[in-house]
Amino acid sequence: MPTLGPNRWGKSGVRVSKVHRGDGVDDFSDVTVQVLLEGDVDRAHSEGDNSSVLPTDTMRNTIYALAQDNLTRDLESFGAVLCSHFLESVDVSKASVSIRERRWERRSEAGFTGGGSEQRVAEVLRGSDEQTVAGVEGLVVLKTRGSAFTGFPKDRYTTLPERDDRLLATSITAKWVYSSMPEDTTITWNRARDTILERFFGDWSASVQHQGYQMAEAVLEVVPEISEISLHLPNQHHLGFDLTRFDHPDRGIIFHPVTEPYGDIAFTVRR
């Protein structure tokens, strides 16, 4: 008769984002949490007796629920709160929690840049056709205010609520065509990139399309050598996580960021 050796069960890859609403200035957290439990679960393995197997789906719900009051920059404390909760509520001998926090750099009262996938791009075509394109890829931005989406058409498959103020995140790809070469391509590149960021953080927008159009318009205004600019703005959704199911007040600050699917918006604006 075989025996059960070391074992654990839990939930990995629980992505949680949180807006820390302030007086005019918001802060933002973006973490990935793993919870693992260990206990006397021999009969679960050998007999299929689940009476001591807390579902990993419950662990996930718990992480979101407790994040509203407990997730701060002090990751160690949030980890300890989660451990205590599971040690008290289920019959296990050990709880372990890992938290990874992605870094976002503040750019404005409610705006951030994130990640480091950003790349400067140049695309040069010569020969029977000639064109010089410059741009940026992977410029990840997020704002906790100043973005709405309302007034859209509804049909039987529409479940999206209208939102006057939503969290907006995207990974900007912008490519522009030079009709004549600027004197210093690096200075010009920085000017275009800075303009894009300024408008993303500064402008109120009615949609991703509207947001992007304002950015494109501003770049054309600021850099006379650019004849047209194309933007690709995947809408990286942060879904609200409904806490009222658990009889918690829901302050609208806890989100579930998803990688797929994403809103896929792209367009070109010409001088």
Place this chain on the structure above:
Amino acid sequence: MPTLGPNRWGKSGVRVSKVHRGDGVDDFSDVTVQVLLEGDVDRAHSEGDNSSVLPTDTMRNTIYALAQDNLTRDLESFGAVLCSHFLESVDVSKASVSIRERRWERRSEAGFTGGGSEQRVAEVLRGSDEQTVAGVEGLVVLKTRGSAFTGFPKDRYTTLPERDDRLLATSITAKWVYSSMPEDTTITWNRARDTILERFFGDWSASVQHQGYQMAEAVLEVVPEISEISLHLPNQHHLGFDLTRFDHPDRGIIFHPVTEPYGDIAFTVRR
């Protein structure tokens, strides 16, 4: 005044899985869909007027809703159905749909192996400690029947329903320790791997833990040179997608596969 050039909006990365229930034999589809629309949306971009901007979230819902009756092996027809739907229901000039289908190979009436990330593994340690470990990583399996999860503890954060029969998918990592070396490590490796697959597809299970334990027990029985075996069985969830919201009958065959989070189950079984 700048002008809007080429443009489109849509939803990318919509993952849909579907069980084609048969008489004792099920088939299984696993696709990723992209929908892109083009139309006269200048005012959406320049003015923030969303009256013609079908939300990409609605596109996503529509893909799931129409998949129930229309997703078959004939991807081109499902694409055409989606295009027709959007051309009729919104004022756009073009609809384009891309579908990518992942391949799953039939192994039993309701069992499949998928993907090709599978690798044979050997880990050899020599010197002051000595051990030889063999195994497999990335052995992706799925079954549409024969897996339950009931009788688990509930608390205020539990929303998971009990299921007598659910879809079960995982990417098996199995590593076993040899107490003595088998005569032919490749024959033995194949025997262990085949046993794991047979039990996954053949045994009814009450949980991932219970499923894995039966697999481990069988390997220990079949290969006398193995002293212990460790399994890592991430539960790759296929979430039911509620179609009743759209006044469609919900036949329980349409799922949303998610990469994160995943149930994280690991344990060792010793002779």
Place this chain on the structure above:
Amino acid sequence: MPTLGPNRWGKSGVRVSKVHRGDGVDDFSDVTVQVLLEGDVDRAHSEGDNSSVLPTDTMRNTIYALAQDNLTRDLESFGAVLCSHFLESVDVSKASVSIRERRWERRSEAGFTGGGSEQRVAEVLRGSDEQTVAGVEGLVVLKTRGSAFTGFPKDRYTTLPERDDRLLATSITAKWVYSSMPEDTTITWNRARDTILERFFGDWSASVQHQGYQMAEAVLEVVPEISEISLHLPNQHHLGFDLTRFDHPDRGIIFHPVTEPYGDIAFTVRR
């Protein structure tokens, strides 16, 4: 004064491929190796004394050198050979070797398909433009014979030798346009895909372009509903690893597969 705790050093991610030349029938291995050593290396850490630190580059060279005579399907034995070598040649207390073998499935005497990234693709466009495209992505193939590359132009930057017979590997993306819809798109898809594979494994080719053209030509011949086919054939290089530097005979069977850079070949063939 701090003390050194557990430590190890080594080389990870050493990719080795090997052709097992047979009498008309070749076999093929594709492994990724990690070597880690442990020993009394306190002074290396605290003093910068490297007299006992075997360079990880030497470990890498050793893996390629010993693979020629020792890498077979019996990964455990190759691991043990590597461990013995390092335990004898350097003053360490422990050597550990991990080997992961990617699976390739035999398709002909010298042809294989690999990995499982293959996806069937459909792209349907409707509205002001109409087109139906079908295809395959990620169809990974490799052959150990029947591919040459000679007679190319040379300049001061050319170092590539001419090869009458080389190993050829690629990940096929093929997309074809239907001028009229076939009766059964799945049967037709399989016919096109099978034709591509048959010609890849069956035809001698003078270059990737020549190889692909023959595949495209054959698909147009076999499926009358296809008006044009586009191929993307990244040349996934397996670089010879020169063993003569180590005073080993070099039998031309040991390769270093690289992911980047890759030869980037794409073209369309029309009826």
Place this chain on the structure above:
Amino acid sequence: MPTLGPNRWGKSGVRVSKVHRGDGVDDFSDVTVQVLLEGDVDRAHSEGDNSSVLPTDTMRNTIYALAQDNLTRDLESFGAVLCSHFLESVDVSKASVSIRERRWERRSEAGFTGGGSEQRVAEVLRGSDEQTVAGVEGLVVLKTRGSAFTGFPKDRYTTLPERDDRLLATSITAKWVYSSMPEDTTITWNRARDTILERFFGDWSASVQHQGYQMAEAVLEVVPEISEISLHLPNQHHLGFDLTRFDHPDRGIIFHPVTEPYGDIAFTVRR
């Protein structure tokens, strides 16, 4: 008889790094280049006639060779130089070059941080065992001076030359155990992380091990609540690219960064 439609061939994923040596202050470029050519290559496809097919390997060599004199921040100019070269030296009608530049942020005269994969980590274990671990993952650093590797043992498989001054790059994972909790975990985390960076950029080192040990020692000195610290320091090699083969002077400033294999160094230092 089918006809050849649009087509191109070239090299993708050519990674080039370059040290711009200054008077005490170095700058650093890290780009990925793609070259694609188009021309009258029908016979190459249909007949296997390679007389006009410049090998993609030659394109790769050319990129490295021309980078020495021409790669600056002005990516567009480097792209134009490459296009001109290919249009002059081969009979093609079009040349297109794409360049992507990864961003590195200056931290010292010869030190940079790169990418944005950095994550703060907390691992909290409670129950029958208790431990609190904090740390950082994916802290990518590079220095163009101040790192040596000499005095190592040689055997028949050693080809690595001794280097008094080499480029050193790694992605730091550091995890430390708290014996007592600091008052403010975020301030303490920043102090530990800043100390790691200061020592990486400030200390001369004889090896990765020696570099890391100095970092670990300093963290233990600066943060009394830490009882031990573990480092994982993959050596991300930038290989010199020999330009003398092309009769170019080789100024030792052009490198080929590789992802695999990597030197795999890990150890723990205890108070």
